[in-house]
Amino acid sequence: xxxxxxxxxxxxxxxxxxxxxxxxxxxxxxxxxxxxxxxxxxxxxxxxxxxxxxxxxxxxxxxxxxxxxxxxxxxxxxxxxxxxxxxxxxxxxxxxxxxxxxxxxxxxxxxxxxxxxxxxxxxxxxxxxxxxxxxxxxxxxxxxxxxxxxxxxxxxxxxxxxxxxxxxxxxxxxxxxxxxxxxxxxxxxxxxxxxxxxxxxxxxxxxxxxxxxxxxxxxxxxxxxxxxxxxxxxxxxxxxxxxxxxxxxxxxxxxxxxxxxxxxxxxxxxxxxxxxxxxxxxxxxxxxxxxxxxxxxxxxxxxxxxxxxxxxxxxxxxxxxxxxxxxxxxxxxxxxxxxxxxxxxxxxxxxxxxxxxxxxxxxxxxxxxx
Amino acid sequence: xxxxxxxxxxxxxxxxxxxxxxxxxxxxxxxxxxxxxxxxxxxxxxxxxxxxxxxxxxxxxxxxxxxxxxxxxxxxxxxxxxxxxxxxxxxxxxxxxxxxxxxxxxxxxxxxxxxxxxxxxxxxxxxxxxxxxxxxxxxxxxxxxxxxxxxxxxxxxxxxxxxxxxxxxxxxxxxxxxxxxxxxxxxxxxxxxxxxxxxxxxxxxxxxxxxxxxxxxxxxxxxxxxxxxxxxxxxxxxxxxxxxxxxxxxxxxxxxxxxxxxxxxxxxxxxxxxxxxxxxxxxxxxxxxxxxxxxxxxxxxxxxxxxxxxxxxxxxxxxxxxxxxxxxxxxxxxxxxxxxxxxxxxxxxxxxxxxxxxxxxxxxxxxxxx
Numbered sequence: 001x002x003x004x005x006x007x008x009x010x011x012x013x014x015x016x017x018x019x020x021x022x023x024x025x026x027x028x029x030x031x032x033x034x035x036x037x038x039x040x041x042x043x044x045x046x047x048x049x050x051x052x053x054x055x056x057x058x059x060x061x062x063x064x065x066x067x068x069x070x071x072x073x074x075x076x077x078x079x080x081x082x083x084x085x086x087x088x089x090x091x092x093x094x095x096x097x098x099x100x101x102x103x104x105x106x107x108x109x110x111x112x113x114x115x116x117x118x119x120x121x122x123x124x125x126x127x128x129x130x131x132x133x134x135x136x137x138x139x140x141x142x143x144x145x146x147x148x149x150x151x152x153x154x155x156x157x158x159x160x161x162x163x164x165x166x167x168x169x170x171x172x173x174x175x176x177x178x179x180x181x182x183x184x185x186x187x188x189x190x191x192x193x194x195x196x197x198x199x200x201x202x203x204x205x206x207x208x209x210x211x212x213x214x215x216x217x218x219x220x221x222x223x224x225x226x227x228x229x230x231x232x233x234x235x236x237x238x239x240x241x242x243x244x245x246x247x248x249x250x251x252x253x254x255x256x257x258x259x260x261x262x263x264x265x266x267x268x269x270x271x272x273x274x275x276x277x278x279x280x281x282x283x284x285x286x287x288x289x290x291x292x293x294x295x296x297x298x299x300x301x302x303x304x305x306x307x308x309x310x311x312x313x314x315x316x317x318x319x320x321x322x323x324x325x326x327x328x329x330x331x332x333x334x335x336x337x338x339x340x341x342x343x344x345x346x347x348x349x350x351x352x353x354x355x356x357x358x359x360x361x362x363x364x365x366x367x368x369x370x
Numbered sequence: 371x372x373x374x375x376x377x378x379x380x381x382x383x384x385x386x387x388x389x390x391x392x393x394x395x396x397x398x399x400x401x402x403x404x405x406x407x408x409x410x411x412x413x414x415x416x417x418x419x420x421x422x423x424x425x426x427x428x429x430x431x432x433x434x435x436x437x438x439x440x441x442x443x444x445x446x447x448x449x450x451x452x453x454x455x456x457x458x459x460x461x462x463x464x465x466x467x468x469x470x471x472x473x474x475x476x477x478x479x480x481x482x483x484x485x486x487x488x489x490x491x492x493x494x495x496x497x498x499x500x501x502x503x504x505x506x507x508x509x510x511x512x513x514x515x516x517x518x519x520x521x522x523x524x525x526x527x528x529x530x531x532x533x534x535x536x537x538x539x540x541x542x543x544x545x546x547x548x549x550x551x552x553x554x555x556x557x558x559x560x561x562x563x564x565x566x567x568x569x570x571x572x573x574x575x576x577x578x579x580x581x582x583x584x585x586x587x588x589x590x591x592x593x594x595x596x597x598x599x600x601x602x603x604x605x606x607x608x609x610x611x612x613x614x615x616x617x618x619x620x621x622x623x624x625x626x627x628x629x630x631x632x633x634x635x636x637x638x639x640x641x642x643x644x645x646x647x648x649x650x651x652x653x654x655x656x657x658x659x660x661x662x663x664x665x666x667x668x669x670x671x672x673x674x675x676x677x678x679x680x681x682x683x684x685x686x687x688x689x690x691x692x693x694x695x696x697x698x699x700x701x702x703x704x705x706x707x708x709x710x711x712x713x714x715x716x717x718x719x720x721x722x723x724x725x726x727x728x729x730x731x732x733x734x735x736x737x738x739x740x
Contacts, residue, residue: 010380078455082448082517089519117487120514120525144490147452149459155490156526 002220006139006227008234011159015139015227017219019212021166022052022127026059029098029125032162039097040064041088043111045071048103048129051172056102056127064100065091069110073259076106076145078154084114095119101160104130105137105264109155112143116158126163130173131181132265134165135188135222140230140240151251151259157235165223167215175208180265182207182300183246185218187272188225190293191242191331191339196221197296204299242339245331246272249354252316256308266303273297274357278349279332282342289336306361313354314347372590376509376597378604381529385509385597387589389582391536392422392497396429399468399495402532409467410434411458413481415441418473418499421542426472426497434470435461439480443629446476446515448524454484465489471530474500475507475634479525482513486528496533500543501551502635504535505558505592510600510610521621521629527605535593537585545578550635552577552670553616555588557642558595560663561612561701561709566591567666574669612709615701616642619724622686626678636673643667644727648719649702652712659706676731683724684717 001018030036042064057063067084069075101111108126115124126138144155189196206214233239250271254262273294280290333339371388400406412434427433437454439445471481471494478496485494496508514525559566576584603609620641624632643664650660703709
């Protein structure tokens with residue numbers, strides 16, 4: 001079990017990663033908030049609840065009120081939020097109530113947002129059940145939902161009071177989700193952690209074989225990287241931007257495929273390849289580093305091929321939320337273990353990077369394991 | 371012109387009250403935020419815009435994108451919020467955009483909430499156009515909307531970067547709205563400002579006659595009281611509760627009349643009378659103080675009579691948002707100029723206070739001016 005401390009100007013809490021956390025949740029939460037309040041809510045999805053409710057409920061003297069969000073990005077909407085807020089009000093939620101978000105990234109984002117805006121803010125706990133949610137979305141306080149006009153256009157910064165990432169829950173995750181989630185760890189390595197890059201290169205089989213020690217190491221390193229960045233830049237005014245490596249093009253891919261064909265991590269995988277190309281062109285990484293990092297991404301593939309036109313993808317990069325005042329922002333790796341943000345990417349550079357990525361994505365490059 | 375500073379752990383900004391602010395808005399905002407961003411939005415209501423858009427736009431080189439919220443509490447909903455967020459996204463709002471909330475309390479609450487959750491928070495300016503909004507809702511960072519289950523159940527704390535309260539705009543306010551709004555000033559006097567109580571007793575005709583000097587004095591004193599309380603207790607964990615004098619019963623009256631029969635200030639007027647009764651019974655104010663304060667409230671009346679049963683009103687007090695863990699909270703004046711919060715009001719005390727209030731409210735007590 002490993003504990004990582006998040007410590008920002010507005011919040012301080014622990015992220016605990018390890019095995020057996022789910023069965024012991026209630027006392028763990030009480031150690032953070034004191035006695036559980038009169039009303040505890042758990043937001044989850046029906047498939048997660050079907051698999052894990054028994055373990056989840058095991059440590060609670062009184063079962064929390066369960067609220068359900070159907071799986072899928074299409075339910076990450078304001079109308080879901082409204083329905084759930086009304087269910088909370090109906091069930092007597094007050095300012096002292098506690099919400100537990102128990103599920104993947106969407107449950108975490110929606111649950112955090114519910115907690116952020118119900119009566120102008122109640123405390124909540126993240127219990128992420130996917131790899132992606134454990135290493136990324138449950139840490140940092142970003143919450144929110146989509147609009148038809150774009151992803152995550154609505155939300156709040158609202159930190160959980162604690163995060164419990166139980167590695168045992170990953171047992172039921174599909175390979176596809178695991179591979180996609182691991183892209184966040186690859187990203188973590190590229191932008192901040194050379195040792196993690198090396199570990200992931202050298203332990204592909206253990207990680208993909210879900211060996212607990214290997215998983216815990218990758219997850220804890222990823223969380224530590226993210227917490228370190230969030231601690232220095234809570235509101236994404238500067239440093240936190242580097243967490244968006246692969247996201248400018250990644251979001252464009254998700255948008256161009258209507259958020260249906262690709263998992264977030266898969267879109268980020270292809271987006272990172274575009275960013276690597278750009279970085280190599282600009283010389284912030286060498287040709288050898290480019291090859292090494294692209295190979296690392298494919299080691300944790302394969303990812304779904306893309307059948308998209310260049311124009312479509314390039315156009316979609318214009319609507320990214322990180323753009324302020326019409327400037328298109330790109331995160332570029334600087335060597336291995338560092339990254340920076342550039343705002344002066346020319347249309348030609350962008351087209352070349354997206355073109356390279358699309359060519360690779362059509363070729364269905366298989367994962368070559370050493 | 372008077373300037374009051376709000377200074378909390380999370381925000382610092384000026385509230386400016388005076389004449390002629392509307393015509394000079396753009397340079398005043400630029401003095402706060404620097405050059406205006408590429409996209410400036412104004413949320414307003416069609417009647418306000420019809421009356422004041424010319425003055426509003428006079429100082430802008432480029433007119434802000436106008437968004438409209440129809441008047442009335444029935445539009446203070448999450449579905450209005452969704453529609454407006456989508457309009458912002460469509461018009462190219464980004465993280466650097468600025469929103470101006472130009473209207474009454476509902477426009478301010480909804481505008482502030484849009485700014486709180488669009489891309490997890492953009493800056494906004496309050497330009498309140500009603501007395502109530504000028505002295506109360508535009509100061510303190512409370513934003514939000516209603517659910518069918520209750521008023522203001524959804525929202526955020528999100529402070530504006532500045533508040534400009536132009537007294538000239540009050541010229542077109544109906545007498546009813548002015549009288550209702552002045553209840554916030556009466557409340558301010560009762561809980562924190564003896565001098566304001568005396569001024570309002572001695573200058574009824576000037577205030578109700580909308581003489582600019584008298585209005586500015588009452589408005590600035592009310593804002594100063596509110597800012598002072600918010601500065602000490604931003605999140606309503608203690609002291610800020612006293613701002614809710616008259617609100618426990620007031621909210622119950624609004625709820626029991628479906629938010630249709632009473633303006634907020636009118637409900638608070640009757641709610642304060644119930645609270646005064648309770649305070650007299652408990653001895654936190656004397657019989658003479660009770661009479662003096664009840665008379666002050668009626669001086670700024672008359673308020674609509676109430677045709678409600680005792681049971682209905684008493685039951686509705688149970689659903690107030692300020693209740694945590696089932697406890698019913700009451701703010702009681704302590705003499706004139708101070709107040710405290712009690713949680714041990716018995717059903718008998720509550721019934722006696724509500725009964726007194728309902729008897730007065732049926733009698734349609736006319737305002738007796740001295």
